Amino acid sequence: MTPSLPLAVLGVDWQVLVDAVGLGAVYAVMAVGIGLVFGVLRLVNFAYGQLIMAGAYALAFASQWNWPLWAAVVFCFGVVIALSLAMDRAVFRPLRTQSPAVMLVATFAVAFLLQSIALLAFGPLGKPASSLGYLNRPVTIGSVDIRKITIVAIVVAAVCLVAVVLLLERTRAGLHMRAASMDFRTARLLGVNANRVIGSAVLVSALLAAAVSVVLTVQNPLVTPDFALRDTIIVLAGVVVGGMNRLLSATLGGFAIGFVTGLLGGALPTDQSQYLPSFVFGLVILVLLIRPAGLFARGGTQVERV
Amino acid sequence: MSTEPAMLALEGIHVDYGGISAVRGLSLEVRRGEIVGLIGPNGAGKSTTLNAIMGLVPARAGEILLSGRSLRGRTPEKVAQSGVALVPEGRRIFAELSVEENLQLGLAGRRTRSGADEDIAAVHELFPIVEEFRRRPAGALSGGQQQQLAIARALVAAPDLLLLDEPSLGLSPTVVDIVFAALQAIRERGVTVLLVEQRAQRTVALADRTYVVANGELRLTLTPADAGDTEKMVAAYLS
Numbered sequence: 001m002t003p004s005l006p007l008a009v010l011g012v013d014w015q016v017l018v019d020a021v022g023l024g025a026v027y028a029v030m031a032v033g034i035g036l037v038f039g040v041l042r043l044v045n046f047a048y049g050q051l052i053m054a055g056a057y058a059l060a061f062a063s064q065w066n067w068p069l070w071a072a073v074v075f076c077f078g079v080v081i082a083l084s085l086a087m088d089r090a091v092f093r094p095l096r097t098q099s100p101a102v103m104l105v106a107t108f109a110v111a112f113l114l115q116s117i118a119l120l121a122f123g124p125l126g127k128p129a130s131s132l133g134y135l136n137r138p139v140t141i142g143s144v145d146i147r148k149i150t151i152v153a154i155v156v157a158a159v160c161l162v163a164v165v166l167l168l169e170r171t172r173a174g175l176h177m178r179a180a181s182m183d184f185r186t187a188r189l190l191g192v193n194a195n196r197v198i199g200s201a202v203l204v205s206a207l208l209a210a211a212v213s214v215v216l217t218v219q220n221p222l223v224t225p226d227f228a229l230r231d232t233i234i235v236l237a238g239v240v241v242g243g244m245n246r247l248l249s250a251t252l253g254g255f256a257i258g259f260v261t262g263l264l265g266g267a268l269p270t271d272q273s274q275y276l277p278s279f280v281f282g283l284v285i286l287v288l289l290i291r292p293a294g295l296f297a298r299g300g301t302q303v304e305r306v
Numbered sequence: 307m308s309t310e311p312a313m314l315a316l317e318g319i320h321v322d323y324g325g326i327s328a329v330r331g332l333s334l335e336v337r338r339g340e341i342v343g344l345i346g347p348n349g350a351g352k353s354t355t356l357n358a359i360m361g362l363v364p365a366r367a368g369e370i371l372l373s374g375r376s377l378r379g380r381t382p383e384k385v386a387q388s389g390v391a392l393v394p395e396g397r398r399i400f401a402e403l404s405v406e407e408n409l410q411l412g413l414a415g416r417r418t419r420s421g422a423d424e425d426i427a428a429v430h431e432l433f434p435i436v437e438e439f440r441r442r443p444a445g446a447l448s449g450g451q452q453q454q455l456a457i458a459r460a461l462v463a464a465p466d467l468l469l470l471d472e473p474s475l476g477l478s479p480t481v482v483d484i485v486f487a488a489l490q491a492i493r494e495r496g497v498t499v500l501l502v503e504q505r506a507q508r509t510v511a512l513a514d515r516t517y518v519v520a521n522g523e524l525r526l527t528l529t530p531a532d533a534g535d536t537e538k539m540v541a542a543y544l545s
Contacts, residue, residue, distance in 0.1 A: 172410075179400055179411050186398040189360060191386035191415030191463060 013266075014144045020262025022150035024255040025157030026215055030235040031254025032164055033208035035247045038239075039181030040201045041092060042100050046107040048209060049232030050114035051087075055080040055213025056223040057118065060127035072131050077210040083114075084206035088199065096198075118225035126224040129217040136218060149218040156211055161251070164204065168247075173200050181247075230277075234261060237284045243294025252296045257284070311374035313338045313467050313498045314359070319368030321351070321358045321522075328354040330522040331368070336467070341489065341499040343509040343516030343528075351522035352502040353395055356469050360392050361385045372467065386415035391465035395472050397456040401445025405436060408444045408459055415463030422462070429458040432491055450481030457488060467498045474505055486512060507533055 030048065037045050058079040062072030091110055095103050135152055138145040168174035173196075179187040180197045188194050216228055235254050242253015257280065264279050287295055314336040321329035329351040336342045344352050357363045359370055361382045370377045377385055386392075391412075400408050409429070413422055430437035433454040439447060444455060453473055460468055470489075474482040486508060493499060503509040510516045511533035518526040532538050 175403075175407055175410060176414065179403065179407075182400050182402060183398060185362070185382075186394060186400070187411065187414075188382040189362070189386060189392050189394060189398075190411050190459070191383050192411065193383050193414075194381070 015146065016263065016266030018144065018146050019150055019266065020259045022153040023262035024257075024259035025154045026212055027231070027235050027238060027258030027261075028251050028255035029157045029160050029208050030212055030231065031239050031242070031251045032161065032247065033205040033212070034235065034239055034254075035244075035250035036164075036177070036201045036205045036208075037092075038244060038250070039247060040177060040184065040198050041096065041103070043092060043103045043107065044100075044236065044244075045205075046104065046232070046236070047087065047111040047114060048205075048235075049228040050111050050118075051080050051084055051206060051209040052213045052216065052228035052232070053118060053223070053225065054083050054114070055210045056129060056217045056227045057122060057127065059131060059213065059217045060129035060223040063129050063131045064127065067131075069131050073214060076213055077207065080210040080213060081203065081206045084202055084209070085199070088202040092198065092202070093195070115225050115229070122225070124225065126222040129221050129223050132214070132218045133221060149215065152218075153215045156215060160208055160211055164208075167204065173197075177201055234258075234277075234280065237281065241284055241287050241295050243297030245294075245297065249294055249296035249298075253294065256295065310338065311371065312336060313340075313373060314500060315369075315371040315374075316355070316359075317369040317371065319355070319358060319370060320366045321354050321363055322366055323354045323357075323363055328522050329358065329365075332519065332522065332524055333368075334517050334524065336498055336500050338466075338498055339493070339496060340514045341493050341501060341512060343513035344500060344502045344519060345504070345506045345509055345516055346519040346525075350519045352519060353471055354522075355519075356392060356471050356500075356502060359385070359390065359469060383414075386463065387417060389417060389464075389466040391415055391460035391463045391468050393453075393456050393460045393468070393470040393473055395475065397449075397452045399444045399447075399452050399455055399459070401443065403444055404440065405442055405444050405447065405455055406440040408455055409436065409440075409462055412459035412462040415465070417464070421464065425462050425464050428495075429461050432461070432488060433458050450477050450484065453477060453481065453485060454488070457485070457492075461492065461497070465497065467500065468492065469500050469502075471502045472504060473501075474503065474508075482508075506539055510539070 034045055034048050037043060055076045058076040059072055062075050067075065087110060091106055095106055135149040136147055138147050168178055176187065176192045176197050177200060180192060184194070216231070217223060234257055238253040238257030239250040240253070241257060242251070243249030260283060261276065261280050265273065265276055268276060312335045316332055316334050318331045318333050319329055320327065320331060332351070332355060344355065346352055354363060358365045359377065361377065361380045361384065365378055372388055372390060377388065380388070400411065409426065416422060435451050436455055436458045439451070444452065447455060457473065473485050477485065482505070489499060489501065489512060501509060501513060510528045511530055513530070516528040517524055518528060
């Protein structure tokens with residue numbers, strides 16, 4: 001059974017479509033994690049992927065030590081949160097008043113530092129994280145075989161996104177975060193605590209990174225130092241394509257690029273899968289040429305051109 | 307004479323801003339319950355003085371005392387939580403948030419949660435449009451309505467001292483009347499006010515005392531009796 005005609009022409013079946021939605025959902029969660037911190041700090045955290053990598057190693061070690069599943073997941077969340085807060089204290093806060101370019105370069109440095117530490121400490125070969133391996137088995141819905149992890153990914157992403165929306169829209173901390181992302185100076189003048197707002201954004205962003213670690217280690221159980229690096233680069237491109245200035249447009253951008261990556265991955269013949277990033281980034285360039293402010297940015301947004 | 311320290315005392319403050327010396331040895335005092343005006347030509351250092359009080363720019367020398375306690379070195383949020391609220395120049399409301407959410411943000415500066423509902427009810431009474439349009443995006447309000455919201459947002463913090471930076475800038479004469487009437491009502495509620503303004507005559511008439519600054523220095527102190535003295539007012543600006 002194939003979906004509507006345009007997708008059928010591409011050779012896409014329902015299974016590919018569901019997998020693409022699953023990948024889009026995971027990338028949307030990563031986009032929210034990156035977008036939340038960008039909102040309050042105007043900082044593109046290139047090291048976000050290394051937080052996910054650290055969570056993945058935590059799961060790999062927990063699996064090696066035969067820890068029960070719940071303990072492995074708690075360990076993963078603990079490691080990601082601790083690393084994220086340490087990153088905030090050691091790098092983000094001291095550089096908060098610097099230009100965005102300085103902060104971006106600093107996160108590059110942090111990313112490569114963490115990757116190198118992982119390489120030295122754990123070696124290049126990778127460690128298996130197998131605690132949740134059973135989620136790779138398929139379930140049959142109608143005539144379509146869907147891996148359990150795809151369903152889990154979609155559910156986890158939906159729960160994460162709804163939780164973030166509720167936090168931002170219904171709580172005082174959320175209101176402070178939204179105000180700070182619009183005009184930090186005025187928010188502080190009103191008494192909004194800068195460190196608390198940044199800390200909250202970093203914490204929520206870390207929780208989302210940990211959730212992504214769990215999902216990605218099921219899909220890719222061999223944890224290496226460059227774990228989630230490619231995903232992060234794609235999500236960063238998606239966030240820019242969607243529109244960096246609003247969390248919603250960044251999230252939609254993350255979902256869209258994940259969905260398209262999944263779709264193209266399914267449509268391309270196996271022997272040509274190495275061309276997948278070229279297709280994805282070709283599309284990114286095309287979208288940015290047509291809508292430089294972002295695909296989902298509000299109309300009328302002006303982009304300065306040289 | 308009362309021995310109670312002034313609500314706000316600036317003692318010879320020097321503030322550099324954008325590489326120039328914007329405020330030079332400025333001293334002034336605002337006592338509890340007073341409205342004090344601060345007027346002067348553009349670039350006189352009025353806004354920089356307010357920014358220094360709020361901790362947005364550091365004072366290079368001198369002292370800033372709130373009820374006798376130094377504010378120097380405090381972050382803007384700590385100053386706000388010490389009982390000082392600023393209505394910034396250009397209003398700086400959050401256009402994408404609703405009127406109600408803007409007002410809620412003002413609560414961040416409160417020292418205690420208790421009494422917040424009463425204070426919100428009081429600002430609704432003072433500025434009915436803030437209640438009437440509470441669900442609208444603040445960006446959809448007119449300039450005058452946004453100014454009322456900005457003052458209301460500062461008042462719900464229940465400040466001891468309210469700083470206003472040119473609240474009548476760019477407003478129609480009718481709305482300016484509303485703003486000045488509100489300042490009178492705010493004084494009657496016991497809030498101390500330091501008002502930076504361009505409308506010299508109205509400010510001098512309203513305030514207990516008005517300081518005239520130029521080139522970052524204090525030039526003259528005027529009383530309400532001087533408001534009708536056109537020559538003195540012109541001389542103050544040309545000094």
